[in-house]
Amino acid sequence: MVLGPDLVRARRRGEQLLVSELSSGERLQALALAEEMLSVAAGCVGQSIEDVETALGQLERAPKFEKVWAGIKKIILDDCEFGGTVSVDPVTARRVLFARAAQRRASLADAATFERTELLAEVAAELGVSTTELEDGLFADLKGAQLLRAAPRLRAPQLLLDYETQHIQGVLLRSVKLTATVVDAEAAAYRRLFQKLKFRNLLFRLTRLEAGYCIEIEGPFSLFEAVTKYGMQFALVLPLLLECGNGHLVADLRWGKERRPLRFEKKWSNQPTGPDAGTAPPLRPEIEQLITALRKKSSEFEVQTCSELLHIPGEGLCIPDLKFSAPGRPNVYLELMGFWSRDAVWKRVEWAQSGQHERVVFAASARLRVSEEVLPEGTGSSLYVFKGVMSPSAVLEHVEALSRA
């Protein structure tokens, strides 16, 4: 769920959209408001959605908090469970009652009158309910008539975290392009980000900066027109972008009813955004194990974890786990392939065969049933197939061979 742009607290200055994120003081106020609203909602079990909304609407709040209140209200209502409790099936009741009414009305003489009460009593008796129950249940399946069955399960601190993330996502719903500058990100965070971009059918341009990368994210059609069609995808990518080290995001927007071109900027620094907030993405255990084993070996190559991105437009992106460097030798990278897809191996093979890239050892488990021969010498990369755990000696052999190639 994402808040709509109408719930975003923002004002325009020149070509900038200045979004009012909660200050620390406002955060305390918002937390108190959220607690109060949750408590009111919990007290409304058994009431209609309209009554719940009215009860929430009666809470005092400062005019400048109107949108915060509305955003929190939306998240609370999304988390509520509504349902109907009626003694008659509304659809059946409508079908029987309205058909009978049509029949009765059509057969009236000119001077006769339509006896509504009599008809209701007649149909109610047929359906085995009272007239009041029939009238009450007639539209009981409509959203407005649904009753609150269970109060929201969210607690106020989590509700506020959700609100703050959704608030920014609400801005991105109106974005046509994202440009993120990212530094100090872990390979795992990059990997999650680019997997998400691919999953969401988004395209990117990658530029290496002195420190870090500039990632421009768009949809395929953005090449021809600035469209907000990809806004939801951008919004869903945001949490993963914020996990990428430190960064700066610029979103090109089409804001308001006039779709005015504006820019929104946001900086972050390992910003906590989810349940794993504040913890750096951990290394995969196989990689940690390999580093430990390699460091015990005597080799001229120094091994370090890697956060570099190797990208060939049209061929794909490689996000290595490790970088091997030695004086006077070209750097060699190692990427550990996942266990789940042979396709990924073929993609790497195509990527390697396209040339113009760094030297990479692709490490693949024998469970993927691929042979090292699929990546022949001379491609600048090699495939290392291992059984069980990676052997440090075998890895170093591959690294050695590539650095000489």
Added chain:
Amino acid sequence: MGVELRFSHGTIEVAGLGRDEELPQGRWDERSGNHRAPGLAYPALVRHFHQLGVKIVDHARAYSELELSLVDAPAPRPFQVAALSAWKQAKHQGVVVLPTGAGKSLVALLALADRKRSALVVAPTLDLVRQWHQSLSLGFSQEVGLVGGGEHSLGPLTVTTYDSALLHMEHWGNRFGTIVFDECHHLPGESYALAAKFCIAPFRLGLTATPDRADGRQNLYDELVGPVVYQKSIDELAGQYLAQYETQRLVLTLTPSEREQYDAARGVYLSFIRKHAISMSGPNGFAEFIKRSSRSSEGREAMLAFRRQRSLAFAATEKLRVLHELLHRHRSDRTIVFTQDNATVYEVSRRFLVPAITHQTKLKERVEILSGLHEGRYRVIVTSRVLNEGVDVPSANVAIVLSGSGSVMEHVQRLGRILRMQQGKRAVLYELVSGDTSESNTSERRREHRAYRRGSGLLGGQG
């Protein structure tokens, strides 16, 4: 040396060209390392490469030729034949403008049968989707796919909504050679236009009774579907191909108590907008009112007052009394009651025990209600705006507009619901207006159309 075309998320990727080579509507895409063009450009790309004698390996086109022949359809009328011919002359791309009830869908069936390609029909509402599904199934005696309203079955002949088309066209925009946009005045909207741009279909037909749009974006038809190739208006066909009709405007008076409440509520609302210098006739007047009214308790009161005065005018006691009389007078006819808001729909439904259709009515129940009206199980239905367009109830001959917006398009569409020709049919549209309220001006605005200037009467004038 050839090129490879691939459909990719509403675009065509062209591989095998140098980055500096030029393409019609396409360009080099650094992000993916190939050329790219919008899906819409597919026919132009194919022509371009054919003209240059470049071999094409076409992975983009996923539509096929179909055995399509009409097995159950009425003989086309002369204007339908002329419309089809105009469309064919325009290289099978263009918009046909015909009044509601004149038989636009038969023109589409003839076009589909002429092209014999996998085809998609896009319609604005689930009721229309259901109706198209039935027309295609019967017309071609084939299984027809349906996407929307919880259904997702895609076939060589498929019907969908504009919303679903926007959502899915980037995935299956290459699977149809012919595309029909029903009620195509929706298409030029900023979002829906993308559905047309993501689709590669070379054969495109737009159908509408009301091509003009308040925002002037009808000039996008040329790019998205093709130009208007044929046009006939209600008064050109009324009598011969459409039912004879009359329109009656009934101006009614609020009760003293309603008048008092109306004036009080309107006073609160007007004083707020004057105090904040909000121009409600300006392009963003209402948005500004919403924004300002949310900022203070005075504003929230003004918003409540605005709603109160509107609902007093929409569902005034006198309107409901006259509605009661009209329903009695037309108890042997088939009547559609239109309102502007859902609250009045349900009020009318409860009070007169007639079925209601709003956006909340599930598809299965809608089908039951509409077929019930058609078959005579129901004589009256009440609805808000969801039945404004396209829904075909041939036997409906009375429309009662209890309330509505100032949109000419909406008002003409509502009239169109009762104009389908049937032997001896004479249609009547009543418009009930609360006099001396803001509704009077709204009513004047929406009647600015030749269909209303012809054969209109002002009856009842009690206000």
